[in-house]
Amino acid sequence: MEDIGHWLRTDGQPTPEVLARLKALWVKRLAVGRPEELAAFSWWFSSGYFEETWSIDNYLAALQTLDGERLAELAPRHLAKVVACLDLIVKANESGWAILNIRVSARIILSAALTLDDNEVRRVAETTISRLARKGYTEFRDLLRR
Numbered sequence: 001m002e003d004i005g006h007w008l009r010t011d012g013q014p015t016p017e018v019l020a021r022l023k024a025l026w027v028k029r030l031a032v033g034r035p036e037e038l039a040a041f042s043w044w045f046s047s048g049y050f051e052e053t054w055s056i057d058n059y060l061a062a063l064q065t066l067d068g069e070r071l072a073e074l075a076p077r078h079l080a081k082v083v084a085c086l087d088l089i090v091k092a093n094e095s096g097w098a099i100l101n102i103r104v105s106a107r108i109i110l111s112a113a114l115t116l117d118d119n120e121v122r123r124v125a126e127t128t129i130s131r132l133a134r135k136g137y138t139e140f141r142d143l144l145r146r
Contacts, residue, residue: 001029002036005043014049023054030061038062039085063092068102075109080121083113087128096135103137110143 004022008014014022026044029037041062045055075082086102086109093099099106106128113125129140 002040005040008047008049009043033065038065060092063089068105072105072108075112082109083121083124087124090128090131
């Protein structure tokens with residue numbers, strides 16, 4: 001999936017038939033929900049070859065499908081990237097409903113991020129908490145008081 005995305009972004013010249021086949025492939029892979037494939041969709045999205053509505057709908061679907069437990073699992077080894085992913089999920093989810101499924105994992109990730117000596121990671125975590133509060137998830141505000 002990532003290789004296809006790189007091809008699209010660099011020197012790909014997909015025909016309408018190829019784009020239709022890629023869209024069908026994406027729908028099948030989205031249903032499987034493998035995190036590394038979902039993350040690879042950003043390359044497809046940024047290629048500009050797909051219709052805008054289809055692109056944004058599927059980008060949002062990929063972000064919503066990312067597994068919060070898996071993110072929390074990766075946090076100890078990749079905290080900065082996990083916090084960035086969480087921030088994107090929160091930012092992309094206008095209604096806030098997708099966040100319901102990842103609240104416990106989000107709390108674990110954000111708590112860990114706020115204890116780091118890395119100012120940038122802490123800033124992203126604080127911004128994410130503010131976004132969550134604006135979406136009605138005020139239970140995260142206590143993390144900022146620590």
